[in-house]
Amino acid sequence: MSLLEVRNLRVSFATPRGSVQAVESFGVSIDAGETIALVGESGSGKSVSALALARLLPTPPARIETGEVLFEGRDLLLLGERELQRVRGKELGFVFQDPTSSLHPLMTIGEQLEEALLVHERLPRTSARQRAEWALAEVGIAEPKARLTAFPHQLSGGMRQRVMIAMALLTRPKLLIADEPTTALDVTVQASLFALLRKVQREHGTALLLITHDLALVSTFARRTLVMYAGAVVESGLTSELVARPAHPYTRALLRSVPSLSTSLDHALPVIPGTPPDPAHPALGCAFAPRCEFALTACHQRRPALVALSTSASGAAGVRVYNRRVACTESERALAAEVSS
Amino acid sequence: MSALLAVEGLCVRFAAREGRMVHAVEGVSFSIPSGGALGLVGESGSGKSTTARAIAGLQAPSEGRVLLDGEPFGRQSARSARARVQLVFQDAQGSLDPRRPVGWSVEEPLALQGSGTAKTRRARAFAALDACGLDPKLSLRYPHELSGGQRQRVAIARALVCEPQLVILDEPTSALDVSVRAQIVNLLCDLRQRFGLAYLFVSHDLAVVRRVCEEVAVMYLGRIVERAPRSELFASPRHPYTQALLAAVPEIGRDLALAPLALDPASPLAPPSGCAFHPRCPRRSEVPAQRCSLELPILQTHGDAALSCHLAAGAVPRAHPAAPGSGASRG
Numbered sequence: 077m078s079l080l081e082v083r084n085l086r087v088s089f090a091t092p093r094g095s096v097q098a099v100e101s102f103g104v105s106i107d108a109g110e111t112i113a114l115v116g117e118s119g120s121g122k123s124v125s126a127l128a129l130a131r132l133l134p135t136p137p138a139r140i141e142t143g144e145v146l147f148e149g150r151d152l153l154l155l156g157e158r159e160l161q162r163v164r165g166k167e168l169g170f171v172f173q174d175p176t177s178s179l180h181p182l183m184t185i186g187e188q189l190e191e192a193l194l195v196h197e198r199l200p201r202t203s204a205r206q207r208a209e210w211a212l213a214e215v216g217i218a219e220p221k222a223r224l225t226a227f228p229h230q231l232s233g234g235m236r237q238r239v240m241i242a243m244a245l246l247t248r249p250k251l252l253i254a255d256e257p258t259t260a261l262d263v264t265v266q267a268s269l270f271a272l273l274r275k276v277q278r279e280h281g282t283a284l285l286l287i288t289h290d291l292a293l294v295s296t297f298a299r300r301t302l303v304m305y306a307g308a309v310v311e312s313g314l315t316s317e318l319v320a321r322p323a324h325p326y327t328r329a330l331l332r333s334v335p336s337l338s339t340s341l342d343h344a345l346p347v348i349p350g351t352p353p354d355p356a357h358p359a360l361g362c363a364f365a366p367r368c369e370f371a372l373t374a375c376h377q378r379r380p381a382l383v384a385l386s387t388s389a390s391g392a393a394g395v396r397v398y399n400r401r402v403a404c405t406e407s408e409r410a411l412a413a414e415v416s417s
Numbered sequence: 418m419s420a421l422l423a424v425e426g427l428c429v430r431f432a433a434r435e436g437r438m439v440h441a442v443e444g445v446s447f448s449i450p451s452g453g454a455l456g457l458v459g460e461s462g463s464g465k466s467t468t469a470r471a472i473a474g475l476q477a478p479s480e481g482r483v484l485l486d487g488e489p490f491g492r493q494s495a496r497s498a499r500a501r502v503q504l505v506f507q508d509a510q511g512s513l514d515p516r517r518p519v520g521w522s523v524e525e526p527l528a529l530q531g532s533g534t535a536k537t538r539r540a541r542a543f544a545a546l547d548a549c550g551l552d553p554k555l556s557l558r559y560p561h562e563l564s565g566g567q568r569q570r571v572a573i574a575r576a577l578v579c580e581p582q583l584v585i586l587d588e589p590t591s592a593l594d595v596s597v598r599a600q601i602v603n604l605l606c607d608l609r610q611r612f613g614l615a616y617l618f619v620s621h622d623l624a625v626v627r628r629v630c631e632e633v634a635v636m637y638l639g640r641i642v643e644r645a646p647r648s649e650l651f652a653s654p655r656h657p658y659t660q661a662l663l664a665a666v667p668e669i670g671r672d673l674a675l676a677p678l679a680l681d682p683a684s685p686l687a688p689p690s691g692c693a694f695h696p697r698c699p700r701r702s703e704v705p706a707q708r709c710s711l712e713l714p715i716l717q718t719h720g721d722a723a724l725s726c727h728l729a730a731g732a733v734p735r736a737h738p739a740a741p742g743s744g745a746s747r748g
Contacts, residue, residue: 263666335602
């Protein structure tokens, strides 16, 4: 049984101009200790999906229309508020992009770390303080005892994000959801935070759902990847295979448009023409069709479902498609030819 | 060869609490030839944006000078001289008036200069928007009606309309989505060739800098620690900091060097003694007598590259293969 199994999650927001579909269909299954990346551009629905599965979205304006979120077999969408809080505070950990807005500016780091332990583990104050100190040491903060009495503004950005990770891991959650955890940080600090996450995962068997727009980061860190576009998963599979042989035209184009330190400078960077669609005006057919170089007439008329990449199309091309799923039925033939070339 | 922009011994210091001074920029010197592009990279707090702001005249330098075509350049320069240097920031939303159509914002610099008639100003604004890949019809739209990529195109058009010689770009692609970032990177390369612009390109994104600039300067806590042509800097970085910075960039198909540096950057409020990088430097033990923690290394020039590191001080400068195409721009 998977640790987390999300099926058919649909989320909409009520706006003054009517209901907007933020997530059209989202599903994922995460095993214990596994690292999965959720990749997409802004507005693709990746953060909304993650917040919705933990019921962290304010309802209204958000509305979870359909879906199941099975965490260790229990549907989080059906739990009462008290039970839900017990799961969220203890079994699930969250790290967001901006630690400044997640930390209380008027409480010391120590008070904020201890709070979770006092509430969820009912520890006495002295042992809570000791656990908080260990937690800071574990995430590589020097002089943890002195830092307990510091306020958030006295720490650097990288240090604050380390505190957030320490806080998320205090209750030894089984799943850590990290939403753009290093986007605001320098690459050197990003690298050391990912070294830290990997160490924590190895030592405690924590599963990680990493939400990011950075495909290059994902390619080095996550075992499996889901690519989202306009509120739906358009491709998923093993990261190494997906990056080497992307099947969806969006994944292919996105991978090519990432500037790198080694590609030739003789040609302009390949780009995806146009801009991501406005969720207030959804397209009838495939949401990527207006920007897709392979689009056929049928692509504009019918939305493709996420299906397993057929082995007949890919087998001949010699591509391993372990559990690869793609939402691009109409272009499958053109793709199979491309993939084989 | 006379440079279009010459920066000589630039220092910017801010007063901090308890009578302390923050040395945001210390002794920064470089030059950009006409039509050249220099990338200024480094972590946050390295002083790269402050350097750009001081050059643009938005921040008074504490010491040093900025020369444009050999003439001192700054706040006191004539409006016509200042029009030759234009700025593009990360946040296009904040650079455009939310209550005016974007076409007005593109024309505004011309109106401020009192250049031409209303009709010729409009024509020039349309031409600038067109050059940036925007339909001039969009000039009637308001900033909030445009996408992030379109807004950044408008901000670039507003800079171009003055026909500048130098454009200072401060993280122009950092707030954009992956697919839109590639479009803007290509646009910047294209505009430079078409109009013979020179760029000072400030960014923490090394892969984007590599695309746009043929020369790169790396800053660390207020000082330039390495400067080299693009072909050299990315192929064989010499400063241990440049090496760590490049190793930390995630690349598709390459394992991420996890934790190339053991520590986070020091605060500019309390810079370490000697070489400011020494507490994080993985190679400081290779230099005898704790020299790195005691003595500030000097930026030494070797050919068209420069390096500030005690490690290299005794070493023979690397031979440069005479490659006339090494600085050539991309096609």
